[in-house]
Amino acid sequence: MSGILIIGTGLAGYTLAREWRARDGHTPLTLVTRDDGAYYTKPMLSGALGRGQSPEDLVQRTAEAMAQELDARVLTRATVSALIPGERRVRLQDGRFLDYDALVLALGAEPVQFSYEGDGADAVLTVNDLADYVRFRQAIEAVDRVALIGPGLIGCEFANDLVASGRTVEVIGPDAWPLGRLVPEAAGQAVQRGLEAAGVRFHLGTVVQRIERSGSGYRLSLEDGGCVQAGAVLSAVGVRPRLDLAREAGLAVQRGICVDRRLATSVEGVYALGDCAQVEGRVLPYVAPIRHAAKALARTLAGEVTPVHYPAMPVQVKTTRHPVVVAPPDPQAEGAWEIMPVGDGVKARFLDPEGRLLGFALTGSEAVKARPELTRALPPILEG
Ligand SMILES: Cc1cc2nc3c(=O)[nH]c(=O)nc-3n(C[C@H](O)[C@H](O)[C@H](O)COP(=O)(O)OP(=O)(O)OC[C@H]3O[C@@H](n4cnc5c(N)ncnc54)[C@H](O)[C@@H]3O)c2cc1C
Structure with a gap:
């Protein structure tokens, strides 16, 4: 048995590995990454100066510690250069091959x-x-x-x-x-x-x-x-999902690697989640979708096919000098913004023609208090 192979040790790769290990303690698990495999929380990068943290302070666990925790092999400084789904294996840049029963692409995105x-x-x-x-x-x-x-x-x-x-x-x-x-x-x-x-x-x-x-x-x-x-x-002008490996192997790609609600790509036995994935047309490069996707995919890989469900997932913008929470409406949504000044900020609600809430933007320390109430009123992004 070759087991599960995850390419990528960012939040997507490691969160999935943790969720899956909690369900399956014996199937071999391998993670491969071109970086050093350290576990850190990427959103911390844009707030570390203000917290007085050095880059070293941000490392929560080394690759060795993660390998031990997950009872997994974690191959670091190893770049995957090709996917060979017909043979259920991938090729590394150094010429080695890794076999798998199921492959998960957690490749992240590249800065534009x-x-x-x-x-x-x-x-x-x-x-x-x-x-x-x-x-x-x-x-x-x-x-x-x-x-x-x-x-x-x-x-x-x-x-x-x-x-x-x-x-x-x-x-x-x-x-x-x-x-x-x-x-x-x-x-x-x-x-x-x-x-x-x-x-x-x-x-x-x-x-x-x-x-x-x-x-x-x-x-x-x-x-x-x-x-x-x-x-x-x-x-800081945006990120673009890493698509080359998937495209070259013949997987369907658009803005991201196309996956269905099971996080399955167009090729059997290959899945994707995180910043590289386009889930039913949506590329959502944030942490909350990764958590939901990892839970669902862990179940699917353990044999209990589980479509991912995305509830409303507002994003907190970590501008501590003027706090912001946003739940942008779908770009195709019909409707208009309704704006209300609150304190030194704004409470903006995006309403459809029937008055239903489809998105919001809250800015300033007073306005952001409305987050829980407005989040409850939002429709899910992908229904369960
Ligand atoms: C500064 C900053 C602040 C952010 N703040 C927030 C926030 O406040 N809230 C929020 O929700 N989101 C935030 N995000 C977004 C969030 O951090 C990302 O959505 C998330 O971390 C993406 O995780 P990932 O595992 O998909 O990708 P990544 O973390 O990019 O991981 C990709 C992995 O793939 C590996 N890899 C890629 N190609 C190969 C290859 N060919 N061979 C081997 N390995 C490969 C890499 O080595 C890496 O391990 C922020 C992002 C940034 C940059």
Whole structure:
């Protein structure tokens, strides 16, 4: 028996492994990862400065400790270069093969990287894992001003954390307001005011064109003629599911690796969850969907076929200077935002033509108190 093979030791891979081991204590389990396999909670990366934590503080368990806990093999620094589903095996970059009875893709997503003109373009940092975060912390160590490209969820969280560490932050992006893809204008403006009061500077409605080295830092030229000087440049413009392995092996892919409610891909014996997966058309790169998917898939792998159920899953944006909780409506949903000012923030509800709640955005410490009540009123994302 070859057992279960999970590619990826992020939250998706390890959460599934834990759920599955709780149900099956004897079938062989192997996890393979191209990184060091340390267990950490990725959302902690964008709040560690404010909490006074070093990258090392964020490691909760080493790969060896995880292998012991899970009674599993955890192969680290091992990159999977091909899936061979017809033979139920995968090939590693070093030429080895790993056989499986069931394969789970927990490959995560890649940060989107824009290209810029100028001799400083190659110095732009992204943070999507612990190794990136180590580089980021080294780069900002002696820096008091950081340019941050991308006023979305992760960008706003890093801006919040960088000002908490006493640094000046210049946030740049084409959006008219921060969190532009998640919240209506009034809510975005409230977030902007809250972060500006904490010291964040926004350059919105424009994009970076050139990044040049200048003294010990960088000079960013903006499309609107503006210019930003900074000691380090961080880009947070979104993530893209890792699809290459699946695509090359002939699995159906669209924006993510296509899976049905059982988390099964188009090829028998191969499953996917986490940031790489597109579950019935939805790519939801957040922690809560991983928890639900891992529970369901663990049951399915243990022989009790269980479709995943997604309840309403609001996301907390960790902008401590101006707290935010969002449950964005489905992009295809018909309806309109209803806005109510609350304290220094906004309570925004997205209602369909019959007045049913389909999404919400709460900003500011008063408004976020409505989270439990509004969450209860939301329909599930995928019905059970
Ligand atoms: C800074 C930051 C803050 C966030 N904050 C929040 C938050 O507050 N709330 C929230 O819900 N979500 C948040 N998220 C999103 C959340 O962290 C992710 O949805 C989640 O961690 C994704 O886990 P994953 O296991 O799918 O992917 P990953 O953690 O990216 O894991 C992918 C794994 O696949 C492995 N891998 C990939 N390709 C190969 C290969 N070819 N061979 C071998 N191994 C491979 C990698 O080594 C890695 O182990 C945040 C994300 C970031 C970056």
